[in-house]
Amino acid sequence: MNSTELPDLKLLQLFDLLYDVRSVTRVAEQLGQSQPTISIWLGRLREHLKDPLFIRTPGGMAPTPQADALIGPCREILESLRRFAAWEIAFDPATAKRRFRICMSDASHITLLPRMLAHVRAQAPGVRLEATRIDGNTERALESGEADLVIGHVPWLGGGIYQQQLYTQDWVCLANRRHPRLGAKLGLKHYRTEGHVAITAGTGAQLLEQALVREHIDRDVVLELPGFLGLGAIIKSTDLIATLPRHIGETLAKVNDLAVHPCPVPVDGFAVRQHWHARYHHEAGNRWLRGLMVQLFGASD
Template sequence: MKLNLRGIDLNLLPVFDAIMEAGQLSRAADALGMSQPAISAALQRLRHCLADELFVRTRQGMEPTPRARELHEQLAPQLAALRDTLDPGNRFDPASSDRHFRLVSVDYFEMVMLPPLLAQVRKQAPGVVVEVITATDAMSEDLQKVRSDLAIDAFIPEDPRLNRMVLLEEELVVVARAGHPCLRGHCSKEQFLSEEHVVLPDRNRRLPLDQILDTPGWQRRTGARVTQFAGMLATVAGTDMIATVPRRLALHYAHAMQLQVLAFPVPLPPVPIYLLWSPALDKDPAHRWLREQLVSTAAVL
């Protein structure tokens, strides 16, 4: 049975957030302009409502329980978004913000886009935190319920309620180690099919590459299956296996990992990389600012 929110005083949530951030009742009271007895009373009420101790007093301060950490991870981004939304001027000041953004993606984003994005964000918003979490089957629900701010993915969830835009388009290329005995700057269809491949888990969705590989005469030999693009590149660099990866990713790491970047044997349509978010955050000024940073970062990759 779902929790009845009418039984919880939502005014207690900012108190909970302040204690998590401050680590002490006195500091939390100062931050909220409340007395320490009032903070203590609010914490007792919240403990009763949630049936958890939430904080344990130690010499270092108030140590959160595992349940408190879990709650804060989910609530902090939503409370920050609510503060920005209810701001009478609907303002967002990057320079003073400590907003915590959660982005859902695969490691392609972390390896290619995250470093330049953070370099750009840090110039404007030194206090903003960007957390990247792994894409799962719950991605659509997490976005819709604002448990995550944005998703970056090549696959569009079957959920028409989500806003979406094409962030960039990727070309697929073949990578092999520089000293590969059979590949020297070119990869024919025959060579592509004769070599062993490093592949990612099947996400049960189709990309242009999947459509090619499903046609007669295009069955590749799988030599290894790994969980991330980083594992693909590392395996290719240390073996005679090959892999098909996004061009930006391949070029970014080719020199450091001594990889050849080869054109795919036949022309492939570009792969759109989508930016997805909940309509509930569409007009949130902080969220809009982050989307703008992502778009401008993608434009120069």
């Protein structure tokens, strides 16, 4: 063995054990090796350290002064290796001081974020949440660790990204409860003739537009909005209709006392998932955050 070469782990274990039991036979038994094998290992260790290390005496294998000097560093190395093998950066939500950045749509700001924040403040008072948008930089942000999670319908995310379904979405229509021309049911006839508010952004908007083209429906769009901010107040104060995913629709309806109608147009549903990068799959804080999302918004909820 070259003097610059590190000794094998098994040689360090042999040295540690022999220093305690002072018997090659007992070391062989405890390591599950034959006595000749242990003798060969000891010979290699002696050669490497250029010292006999243990001398046979009537009382057993007595350590040399060199062995006495080396046993402390040897045990420090073995303990460090044991800690390395069992290493996991612990995440204690009660004491953690950390920021989590979550990419989400503005609809999720309304439907998910309030409940998320309430639970995080209760379980992890030192944790700070940052909500940011989903855009062309999102995949790179997940990979670099700049973002911890993406929540939404994001089918374009590429390889190296894990995903977990939280819940599914279908489509509803919102209208004023005192709409002058609508009864208890919104039919396709009124859907074609009434004025609409169109939400132009969001990952589900394409699915709605595809359905309208497929069904040959040309809506009378009176107002276009880039997101859901202000939509509830607009529907409540006008006779316009809005078509949107159920979760955000029912949330806005509850806050603004609006009527919720099944969408008369067959629009493809979609799944809302949480996404994270493979680099952080085993990271304790990321696992805690993902578990919280499943607890709060999983399909059984």
